[in-house]
Amino acid sequence: MIPELLNDQKSYFKTGQTLSITHRKTLLKALLNQLVAREQDITDALYNDFKKPEFESVLTETAIVIQDLKHTIKKLNKWAKPKRVCPALLNFPSSDYLYAEPYGSVLVIAPWNYPYQLAIAPLVGAIAAGNTVVLKPSELTPHTSALISDIIKTVFKPEHVTVVEGGVDTSTKLLEQHWDYIFFTGSVNVGKIVAKAAAVNLTPTTLELGGKNPCIIDDTANIKLAAKRIIWGKFVNAGQTCIAPDYILIHHSKKDAFYKAMKHEVELAYSTTPQQSKDFARIINLKNFERLSKMLTNQNCIIGGQTDADTLYIAPTVIDNPTLDSEVMKDEIFGPILPVISYQNDSKLETIILSYNKPLSLYVFGSNSAKAKQLIQKFSFGGGCINDTIVHFANHRLPFGGVGNSGLGAYHGHYTFDTFSHKKGVVKKANWLDIPVRYAPYNGKLDLVRKVLNWL
Structure with missing residues (x-):
């Protein structure tokens, strides 16, 4: 089932349907509407899983996700727009840009301690960046995980976003697949397992771990x-x-x-x-x-x-x-x-x-x-x-993440969009001038090049 699901998502990604900014925002707005309408269901699920007080559920889970979604929808056009950067003088005349492109098929593995917020927040960033997503919530919070699955089914096509529930065996099977990006939140020991599995395919990862604070x-x-x-x-x-x-x-x-x-x-x-x-x-x-x-x-x-x-x-x-x-x-x-x-x-x-x-x-x-x-x-x-x-x-303006044993990579706000986006540098050269010094034959040009490089 899992390999077939991943193949379906890769095929869907190739159609380009996740790339439209308008489509991304439409889906994120639909998700926002669902999350707002079902906030009570979410807090009830969290209480049923480990008696989490409703106040804490709102303050540390639902409110954070709703604010994050609203901020992402508002800023997405700006984040996704190619960024013009100062060109190198050696490339004169040129215009240089940074393009944000999605990685492709993303795996998000969420923990049990904040089972709603730490599942949905990275999902929002992955969708905003144009990826397809398989979300694996924690098996230790079954009420919350089942509710997340139900909500996702109402908003997304399965080939775009799918929730896969299960325990360690399911996580192991998921990690055996070739993903384009893996986002994991959990313990240091399991984070090392994730990193080892990702290394087989040189898959980039974000590891949100812990430490003795x-x-x-x-x-x-x-x-x-x-x-x-x-x-x-x-x-x-x-x-x-x-x-x-x-x-x-x-x-x-x-x-x-x-x-x-x-x-x-x-x-x-x-x-x-x-x-x-x-x-x-x-x-x-x-x-x-x-x-x-x-x-x-x-x-x-x-x-x-x-x-x-x-x-x-x-x-x-x-x-x-x-x-x-x-x-x-x-x-x-x-x-x-x-x-x-x-x-x-x-x-x-x-x-x-x-x-x-x-x-x-x-x-x-x-x-x-x-x-x-x-x-x-x-x-x-x-x-x-x-x-x-x-x-x-x-504060969504601050990156959240660890260093060394406490984690790899960071997210929140714009940083989440950046986490799930590959930054592609592009130089656009003008045709009205072509400086010949870089072309062979090189005889007599080295001293001039050295003087220019020392001057820069």
Whole structure:
């Protein structure tokens, strides 16, 4: 089935029907209408999959996609128009252009943690760029995946966009095919598998992965405000967010005040009984629940620590000074557990942060702007914030993506269109003048050419 589907899409692409800007915008508008009309269905599906609060579903999933679609429709003509660039003097007289052309058949593999937004957002960019798409949503969120499939069927021909549902076997079969581009969002380990499969056919890829994201709180930070913003950024979606703060590095003089502020903010957000709160999501499945529960073993939980396997609940948890070789500090946590490590000098910051691969995000809290900028410039990471967490994701003018182990490539807004477009450079030479110096015979011309090159 999958090879036949890919052949159908390649044949459809060759007809040129995906290339019309007007047709692309018509389909994107139809998709927008469907997504707006079915927003309640989408938030219901997300709740059924892992008890995601409706507010979080709108804020972090449906609203982002709707804004992205509207922005793409508005800007598509400008993005797709050939861009004139300054020509090289050596090519005088000429006009030079950049043409954006679609790659062709694109595979998008979406994750489970934001199963709607991280499926539809890259799809929008791929369609806007003129590609055909096979979208593989996560099997761990069956309600959301089925709804996405139903919506796509109402808007697109299957030879243009198709949703393929299934588990690991399905993903494996998809990766065995020869795609023109692959866009993957997920774990580092699976990202390496995707990269290896893509390398067989030299297929270009975007890999949106993760990492152990540090959050630095220095001795000048506004602790109350930092606690509030960190609580939200860490525990939204029950901590199952690739750009969530993974661990805190706090100046030793601020730790006690921070713990007090954190306890207050957790109770404000989720009450003294977070398990009863309607504003706190659940862990996606038992496998991840058990993985996270092991991280709590023999730890000093200043806040939380309670678990319930029957409902896949893990309380918003703050751990005091875990050792670097403990389970909670080995890899990305991806859950509602926040380790806090105190430091006395900046050398410890550098030692800890550099002991991990380059993270997807980094956060700094402090009133000393020069110090914050120094830290931002000192470490390599995908993107981040000063005095806040995760909000850099919301700006479509900023590219979103990792570096090194945390990812390859970036998207959002115009960057998504660029991701799914090959930039084709074209030189248009004029005929009214033809400078003969470049033509053979070359005798006596080298000195002149060297003088010209040195002058340029």
